Amino acid sequence: MYYQKLDDFPKNFLWGAASAAYQIEGAYNEDGKGPSIWDTYAHTEGNTYKGTNGDVAIDHYHHLEEDVGLMAKMGLKAYRFSVAWSRVIPDGEGEVNQAGLDFYIRLVKLLKENQIEPVLTLYHWDLPQALQDKYLGWESRKTVAAFAKYCRVLFETFKDDVKYWVTFNEQNVFTGLGYRWGNHPPKVTDIKRMYAANHIVNLANATAINLFHEMVPKGLIGPSFGYGPVYPLTGDPNDVLASVNADDFNNNWWLDVYCRGEYPYFMMKRLQAMGIAPEVTAADQKLLKSAKPDFLGINYYHGGTVQTNRLQKKVAADDKKDFSSTDPYLMQPKEDQAQSPEIPMFNSVSSPYLEKTEWGWEIDPIGFRVALRQVYEKYRLPIFVTENGLGAADQLVDGQVNDDYRIKYLADHVLTMKEAITDGVEMIGYCAWSFSDLLSWLNGYRKRYGFVYVDRDDDGPKELKRIPKASYYWYQKLIADNGADV
Ligand code: BGP
Numbered sequence: 001m002y003y004q005k006l007d008d009f010p011k012n013f014l015w016g017a018a019s020a021a022y023q024i025e026g027a028y029n030e031d032g033k034g035p036s037i038w039d040t041y042a043h044t045e046g047n048t049y050k051g052t053n054g055d056v057a058i059d060h061y062h063h064l065e066e067d068v069g070l071m072a073k074m075g076l077k078a079y080r081f082s083v084a085w086s087r088v089i090p091d092g093e094g095e096v097n098q099a100g101l102d103f104y105i106r107l108v109k110l111l112k113e114n115q116i117e118p119v120l121t122l123y124h125w126d127l128p129q130a131l132q133d134k135y136l137g138w139e140s141r142k143t144v145a146a147f148a149k150y151c152r153v154l155f156e157t158f159k160d161d162v163k164y165w166v167t168f169n170e171q172n173v174f175t176g177l178g179y180r181w182g183n184h185p186p187k188v189t190d191i192k193r194m195y196a197a198n199h200i201v202n203l204a205n206a207t208a209i210n211l212f213h214e215m216v217p218k219g220l221i222g223p224s225f226g227y228g229p230v231y232p233l234t235g236d237p238n239d240v241l242a243s244v245n246a247d248d249f250n251n252n253w254w255l256d257v258y259c260r261g262e263y264p265y266f267m268m269k270r271l272q273a274m275g276i277a278p279e280v281t282a283a284d285q286k287l288l289k290s291a292k293p294d295f296l297g298i299n300y301y302h303g304g305t306v307q308t309n310r311l312q313k314k315v316a317a318d319d320k321k322d323f324s325s326t327d328p329y330l331m332q333p334k335e336d337q338a339q340s341p342e343i344p345m346f347n348s349v350s351s352p353y354l355e356k357t358e359w360g361w362e363i364d365p366i367g368f369r370v371a372l373r374q375v376y377e378k379y380r381l382p383i384f385v386t387e388n389g390l391g392a393a394d395q396l397v398d399g400q401v402n403d404d405y406r407i408k409y410l411a412d413h414v415l416t417m418k419e420a421i422t423d424g425v426e427m428i429g430y431c432a433w434s435f436s437d438l439l440s441w442l443n444g445y446r447k448r449y450g451f452v453y454v455d456r457d458d459d460g461p462k463e464l465k466r467i468p469k470a471s472y473y474w475y476q477k478l479i480a481d482n483g484a485d486v
Contacts, residue, residue, distance in 0.1 A: 014429025016078030027061035034090025052444035082124035092128030199278035206291035224297030389433035
């Protein structure tokens with residue numbers, strides 16, 4: 001319970017909503033766009049729910065004016081979107097495709113005309129396929145050079161119009177799922193390769209930040225990290241130790257590099273002993289140290305509960321890929337499975353205290369306050385919440401969607417965010433995931449997150465009509481009041 005009067009949200013707080021190119025744009029092969037690893041992955045049978053893909057998605061590419069019109073009507077203060085690298089540079093490192101770049105120039109112009117602050121994500125998982133084919137993507141340092149070239153094009157184009165930039169979206173998620181668990185492209189299941197690729201991404205992140213500071217001195221840049229606090233299942237010191245391990249393993253491994261420019265010592269020592277640590281040269285260390293983000297983007301959906309690995313032994317090798325016996329697209333580790341099979345540091349378990357969404361994600365608004373406090377206390381960077389939201393199978397009834405469960409979810413999180421601000425956390429804004437319904441990477445179009453319903457399902461695009469949900473009007477009012485009523 002909170003007995004203290006809560007602070008107001010800052011006056012210029014950026015109430016926003018987010019999206020990502022592959023999940024909304026469609027037009028996957030139009031106007032010169034090259035294929036990305038997600039095009040290839042989703043076109044391969046068995047990789048996604050019912051074979052769903054982003055070929056058409058919600059066809060935002062052809063509904064740009066209408067979609068920004070809906071944002072403006074809602075009163076949105078910020079809109080976070082990502083640029084599809086292979087739309088701008090089809091082969092990832094060669095010629096610029098002006099038609100592709102023009103799409104984002106139009107988008108940014110429309111946003112500015114409507115006083116909506118653009119928040120541009122440089123990389124939301126859709127690596128150009130050509131770089132994967134030529135260099136093995138993030139497993140090669142050549143991809144860092146290609147990324148720097150792509151960044152240079154965008155910095156040059158948008159340096160006067162875009163203030164907030166995100167380097168990488170959820171590096172922890174795309175490297176983990178892509179290189180370890182084999183659930184995302186490039187579908188590798190090799191922990192050593194995961195750590196190696198992750199290190200290359202760290203170099204790309206640092207390179208982009210340094211370049212940005214040279215080219216866009218008035219702008220602000222940071223990564224968006226998928227953060228979850230870790231709880232021990234019990235007060236048993238063994239479980240508490242497991243939670244310290246999990247925090248190192250799930251959070252510090254990335255955040256320390258971003259914010260302190262160095263890998264956390266304990267974990268590095270452990271990985272080195274096992275022969276799976278990334279190779280870090282003196283020049284790499286110097287580069288990581290030199291790049292400092294201006295803010296930290298936090299994507300918050302849920303935390304996690306862990307207990308000690310009571311068996312203290314490795315999980316069978318063939319268990320590694322087994323995320324869930326019931327739904328391969330759920331992306332939830334099997335109950336009581338060691339999260340780190342090779343390194344039995346902790347086991348993930350369900351929290352006995354929390355309810356779950358239809359897709360098994362824990363609902364934990366207090367964890368949001370814990371997360372904001374922990375991250376701010378540790379790194380002292382302003383925080384921009386770049387994602388938070390509820391996936392649900394919304395129903396259109398008589399032309400309306402009454403998503404009161406989403407309103408409750410968002411209101412509960414906005415309240416704990418206000419409490420965190422009252423605690424002293426410095427915050428820039430909050431982007432709900434997502435503005436409109438869109439493609440859930442592995443779960444198709446059934447799992448909806450938007451304020452705006454889009455008339456399409458897993459079998460096809462239908463009319464793609466946009467229908468504001470009840471939550472749209474709720475958020476509109478919240479923005480108008482600057483969150484005074486939560
Ligand atoms: C985050 C991603 C988003 C979005 C969200 C919801 O990890 O950054 O792109 O998809 O999760 O996830 P899902 O679509 O799997 O429900």
